[in-house]
Structure formats: structure tokens, C-alpha cells
Amino acid sequence: MLQPWARLCVASLAIAAVGAECGGEDPPDPPDPEEKVTLTAPEVVVSLDAAPAGVPTQTSNNNLDVARFQGRTFLAWRTAPSHFASSETVLYVASEGDDGWRLEGSFMMGTDLREPRFLVLGERLFLYYAVLGTDPFAFEPQGMMVTEYHAPDDWDEPESLYEPGFIPWRAKVLNGTAYLIGYVGGENIYEVDGEPIRIHLLKTEDGRALEPVVPGQPVVQEGGGSETDFTFLEDGSLIAVTRNEAGDEEFGWGSKICRAPADDLGAWTCASDKKKYDSPLVFDREGVVWLVGRRNLTETGNYDLDSDELSPKEQTEKYEIEYSFNPKRCALWRVDPETLTVHHEVDLPSRGDTCFASQLPNDDGTVTIYNYSNALDGAADCASWPNDCNDIDWWVGQGQETIIYRVDATFPAAD
Secondary structure (H helix, E strand, C coil): CCCCHHHHHHHHHHHCCCCCCCCCCCCCCCCCCCCCCEECCCEEEECCCCCHHHCCCCCEEEEEEEEEECCEEEEEEEEECCCCCCCCCEEEEEEEECCEEEEEEEECCCCCEEEEEEEEECCEEEEEEEECCCCCCCCCCCEEEEEEEEECCEECCCEEECCCCCEEEEEEEECCEEEEEEEECHHHCCCCCCCCEEEEEEEECCCCCEEECECCECEEEEECCCCEEEEECCCCCEEEEEEEEEEECCCEEEEEEEEECCCCCCCCEEEEECCCCCCCEEEEECCEEEEEEEEECCCCCCCCCCCCCCCHHHHHHHHHHHHHCCEEEEEEEEEECCCCEEEEEEECCCCCCCCCCEEEECCCCCEEEEEEEECCCCCHHHHCCCCCCCCCEHHHHCCCCEEEEEEEEECCCCC
């Protein structure tokens, strides 16, 4: 998501006298399993110098999604001069098959475009994406677009869908039902005015008509949470991870780890987590809930620094500044659905401006994870964990080259 760094720099002058306070205890780690997740070496797919089907990329390549359709792997991503909003932004779609990569389409609107999300419904492929503004110092959600794929460079004319300002976060088919989760009120994340953000949980049968999963109740969370992903357990209950950057009175700042019973998917019970798992990707593998999300490289890793002597507005500003000027990783975490806690498993090859992942399960039991990061060239240690890495602070990295790569993850055998 866009980070209005310039405003944060100005705000930092007002609170620079307040030192960083690190508080909050990490949840106890469960016993280490005998086996750990292992990762292959990263394979770069998109960079400034090379991209699928030879499309012209720009410095920043991020905000991606992947899907399998008609025997091919489809990749959508954003390319722009930097991480920040730009009128030069292009969304590309390319696909990979036995014949290599081919360009499937591109989308430009003279404004920023983000959050591309595929949805495969049988023999139909839909692409949703968010329209934002052109001000690099603001987050200006305008709404969601939808288009349907027919053939290379043959898509329906994109059209607006659902509510004004709605940001799609994940689209997926689980247990035979197609879901789309997103949020309204994203402009409030950085306005620091206390206005709530509302998370909508929707379903669709045709890719266009969206209806609440719970009849008459599209909103499942209200407060400081925005980016949210979820999966289901075997008993049909829902597990979700929400980025809680704007903060709220009940949960503070960081993230919310939530559960809803199978017979009432609108009744979310949440626990607070002081870490902020930006761009959460949640999926189930053999009964284990996994999360891919950004990791803050500080002593505690916390986003919420327990600066309770400050007002909510001052805390929000302080936490954004502290977070922006620290290095980052993209990490794989385990979610405990009983305690609603999150435990670090392994870092993906990544540094600086990183973590907007998507995943594809493979027939051999592995999972291919696509992610973006500041370029790893010249920082070879960043591709071999847990060696030290030539780090870049997140704020600095947002103006530098980012690449898209993929790794295969092998998971421990289920008990």
C-alpha cells in the first residue's frame, strides 16, 4: 500500500522528542517441529532489465497476483517509476506455458492502479483491481474495476464494480464458493482522524454480482483494520489476519488475528498482535494455517510501541514513522487457530521494500510463492538465509528498483 512518506517526515519533526518505546511480549513459541519449511533459491521473473514476454518495465515492479488458468500460469503486476502513486502506472498480465511467456494484456488509466486480483470460475478468468490517485503523498482510493479475459489482448472493457472507494484485497475459491474480501475507508488510514475502516466479506457466482457472505451483513470488521485475508479450517470455521495500521481503541495497533464459527461467519472474535503483517496472504496446507506477511527488523518486531502517554493521533503518526525507517523482510509465519497467535517460520529472500505475495499449490505438495523485493543483485546474502543481508530501510527501498521472483516452499509433513 502507498505510504505518504513526505507527510511522515514533516510529522516526525513534531514528535521527534518522543523516543521509541518497545513494549509487548511475543506469544510463546510452540515446540519446534522436527522439520522446517525449506525454500528453493529465488528465480527472478520481473525486473527493470527483463520481464515476461519482453514487456517494458519501470523501476518499481510490485503488487502482484498469480493464478492457473487453461493450463497456464497467469501473472499480474504493477510497474511504475516508484512505489508511490503515479500517472505512469501500468498493470500487466502475462502467462507462462510450455511455449514460454506471452503477454495477455495491459491496463492504464492515467492514474495509479494497484491490488490486481484474479478469480478463476471454471472456464472464466476475472481480474479485479483498485484505482487510486496520482498524488505520491496521499492514498486516494477511487474504487474497484473488473474485467474478464477471453484471449491474449482480449479483455472486456474494465468497469466499476461495487461501492465507491472499495479496495479488493483477495479473491479466491474455497470449498466451491468464490469469495472476495476488501475494505472501504482506506483514505482514513493516513488521515489520522479516527474514522473507521470497514472490511467487507463478499461472495459471487458470476464474477460480477457481489453479495454479502452473511445476508444483510457485508461488513465483518470495523475499526483500524484494512488488508485482510482468510481461510477455512476443516470444521468450516474461518481464520483471518487483518493489518491494523490505523489502530483502534480495543486492539491498539499492529494486526488482528480473528476467528468466526462455521455457522456464523459474520461473528469475528479477534486477538490483538503488536506486529503488523503487511499485505497478508493466508492459506491452509493440510490443516495448518500459514501466513505470508512483512516482518519488521527491530528488536521486538512490533509496530505498536506502547506509547500510551501519547494521544491516538500522535501514536499513529509515531508508529508510522518508526516503522518506515527500519529494514524489512517478507516472512512465512504459522497461525495458531486456537490461541490466535502468530509464530515466525522462515524469511523469504527479501529486503527493503518487499512483501506482496501470492501462492500456487503444486501437485507434489510444494507451494510456489511469488513475491517482490528490492533487487537482490549485489546483496547475495539476502538470497541465502539466515546469513546477514545488506539491508535497505523500507522508506529508502520504496524509491529503488524492485523485482518479482518466485520460490518453491516444501512444508513439513502433517501429523
